[in-house]
Amino acid sequence: MNGRTLIPRAALAATLFWPLPALADFQSFINGLWPEAQRRGVPGAVFRQAFAGMKPEPEVLALTRKQPEFKQTSAQYIVKRVSQLRVDKGRQKAAEWGEVLEHIEASYGVDRYVVLAVWGNETNYGGFLGGHNALRAMATLAYHGYRKDYFRKELLHALDILAQGHTTPDNMVGSWAGAMGHTQFMPSSFKAYAVDITGDGRRDIWTTIPDALASTANYLKVHGWKPGQTWGYEVILPPGLHAARGQTLSIAEWEKRGVRRVRGQAFPRPTDQARLLLPAGPDGPALLVLPNFRVIKRYNNSDNYALAVGYLSDRIRGGDPFVTPWPIDQLLDERERIEIQTRLNALGFAAGEPDGKLGPASRAAISAFQKATDTAVDGQPTPDVLERLRAAAKNR
Numbered sequence: 001m002n003g004r005t006l007i008p009r010a011a012l013a014a015t016l017f018w019p020l021p022a023l024a025d026f027q028s029f030i031n032g033l034w035p036e037a038q039r040r041g042v043p044g045a046v047f048r049q050a051f052a053g054m055k056p057e058p059e060v061l062a063l064t065r066k067q068p069e070f071k072q073t074s075a076q077y078i079v080k081r082v083s084q085l086r087v088d089k090g091r092q093k094a095a096e097w098g099e100v101l102e103h104i105e106a107s108y109g110v111d112r113y114v115v116l117a118v119w120g121n122e123t124n125y126g127g128f129l130g131g132h133n134a135l136r137a138m139a140t141l142a143y144h145g146y147r148k149d150y151f152r153k154e155l156l157h158a159l160d161i162l163a164q165g166h167t168t169p170d171n172m173v174g175s176w177a178g179a180m181g182h183t184q185f186m187p188s189s190f191k192a193y194a195v196d197i198t199g200d201g202r203r204d205i206w207t208t209i210p211d212a213l214a215s216t217a218n219y220l221k222v223h224g225w226k227p228g229q230t231w232g233y234e235v236i237l238p239p240g241l242h243a244a245r246g247q248t249l250s251i252a253e254w255e256k257r258g259v260r261r262v263r264g265q266a267f268p269r270p271t272d273q274a275r276l277l278l279p280a281g282p283d284g285p286a287l288l289v290l291p292n293f294r295v296i297k298r299y300n301n302s303d304n305y306a307l308a309v310g311y312l313s314d315r316i317r318g319g320d321p322f323v324t325p326w327p328i329d330q331l332l333d334e335r336e337r338i339e340i341q342t343r344l345n346a347l348g349f350a351a352g353e354p355d356g357k358l359g360p361a362s363r364a365a366i367s368a369f370q371k372a373t374d375t376a377v378d379g380q381p382t383p384d385v386l387e388r389l390r391a392a393a394k395n396r
Contacts, residue, residue, distance in 0.1 A: 026056050029143045036156060042163045050162055050169045056140045060132065063176040064146055074279035074304050075330035076383070081121055081308035082315060083384040084375070090120050090316035100210045104197070108217035109227035114292075117313035118216050118299060122184040126209065129182065130175035134158060138178040138187075154178055157187035166194075166202045173206060181205030182212035185219075193219040216299075223298040224291065229272070231296060231310035232289035234262045234322055242282040248275045254288060262323040279307060285324040331382055340381055343389040344369060347396075 030051050037047055072080075094101065094116055101112035116125075123129050135158055142151035158178070162169060174180035178187065182205055185194060194203040197214035205212040238258035249257075252270035261267065274288035287307070296306040315321070332340070337356040344351035344365045349372075351365035358366075363379040370377045373388060 026139075026143055030054065030139065033152075033156065033159075037159050040156065040160060040163075042159045046163050047159065050135055050159060051139075054136055054139065056143060057132065057136050058140070060137045060140050060176040061144060061146065064141075072304070073330045074307070075284065075326035076332065077304040078279070078308050078311060079326060079331055080383040082312045083382075083387055085384065085387060086120055086124065086312065087315040089125055090116050090312065093119070093125050094316055097209065097213070100213065104210075104214050104217045107197075108214070108221045108225075110217040110220045110225045111230075111313065113313040113317045114220070114231070114296070114309060115213050115217050116316055117309045118220075118296075119183055119213060120312055120316075121305070121308055122179075123182055126182045129173045129206070130179065130184070132174060132176050133169070134172045134174035134178045134180045134187075135169055137174070137176050141177070151178065154187045157191055161187055161190060166190075166204060167206055171206045182209060183216040185215065189219065190215075193222060219299065220295055223295050225295050226290075226292055229269070229290060229292055231292045231306070231313070232274070232277070232287050233267070234324070235286050235288050236260050236262055237276075237286050241276075242278060242286075245276050245278045248273055250274070251288070259288065277303060277307070279303065280326055280330055283327045284330070285322045285326070328380070332386070336383070336386055337381060340366070340386050340389060343386075343393060347389070347392060 034047060038044075090113075094113070101115065104110070104115060105112040119125050135155065138151045138155040138158065142148050142155060155178075158172065161167065162172070172180060175184060179185060180187070180190065185205055190203070190205065194205055194215040195211065195218050196203045197210050198204075198208055200208075202208075203211055203215065205215055235254075236259070241257060241259070244257075250270065251267045251272045251274055254274060254276075255267065255270070272290050274290050275293075277287045277289050278284065279287070289306075289310075293306050293310060296309050297303070299305070299309075311322070334356040337358055338354045340358070341351040341354040341356070341362055344362070345354065347369065349365040349369050350361065352359070352361040358381045362381065366381060366385055367377050367379040369389070369392075370379070370385070373392065375388065
């Protein structure tokens with residue numbers, strides 16, 4: 001796999017690709033990758049296999065405009081990413097992979113539940129790896145000029161991974177943006193941080209779960225994870241302190257200003273630096289986030305993402321939900337509220353006219369549905385309720 005096969009560019013274009021006229025430009029782009037791939041030591045056979053029969057994937061261009069970390073409210077994002085179903089599944093995975101996670105935590109010093117929460121947020125614990133061939137997705141993006149230089153470089157890194165024998169083109173499954181495997185590594189991050197914890201000679205984040213989880217722990221460790229420390233605390237603020245959102249002070253300074261943990265526990269380290277985060281504004285949960293929160297953001301530079309990972313890790317561990325609820329008007333959009341009413345009516349729970357206005361009838365119908373499905377009864381129109389209604393419809 002590490003040998004070099006010298007193929008002149010013209011010969012490669014003439015013998016490896018037979019483009020249809022409509023695809024000629026795309027094939028020319030692919031052919032143009034060969035000289036640099038060859039200089040990097042990618043064998044010709046690997047290059048041919050990677051791009052054999054490839055066509056652009058137009059769907060990925062539409063997906064560049066649908067990034068939930070930045071399109072949804074924090075409330076919508078968090079309650080979907082940290083649903084009770086995902087918490088329950090995370091606890092099952094914690095038991096299933098307990099020995100592996102214990103070994104990873106001991107080896108890298110990263111909280112096993114945070115590693116699990118990254119896995120849960122990235123691919124629902126391997127339930128959906130992205131559905132795209134990463135090579136094809138990145139080639140399409142680079143060809144169409146979307147962050148062209150970046151995706152061209154990532155595509156070449158992906159060829160290096162294939163040349164090193166870590167996986168095959170068919171197994172290189174990932175997101176529309178080329179993030180791959182169970183915990184969604186871009187090719188350059190894979191090369192820098194992926195590890196072979198099983199000792200089989202391959203860093204396999206696609207089909208070997210221990211490698212994927214250990215690679216995530218290594219990534220967080222290298223980016224500064226502080227062992228034995230958490231990511232943040234839910235707090236209660238004194239009147240008027242909401243204006244301090246975004247400010248960073250020591251825990252001791254926050255305490256002097258009257259900030260307290262929601263359940264009255266002491267802060268373990270008064271010298272920790274913490275930033276005040278109000279993801280839903282003054283009417284939602286208030287949090288002090290610590291340096292490990294910033295480390296999680298190295299995985300995805302979004303407060304929403306880091307909050308989802310941190311919160312899910314606490315819930316998998318056995319922690320309680322936030323004490324301060326998310327504002328109801330930020331949880332679901334109108335389309336989703338109408339869908340809840342429509343599905344409740346279809347299942348025989350009288351929610352009234354599907355108009356998106358979740359009044360007493362709709363709340364009573366939600367409560368009845370929750371009671372019938374043996375889930376906590378609160379009548380709240382949350383994404384978890386919508387997810388369960390969809391599942392109930394499939395199982396009828």
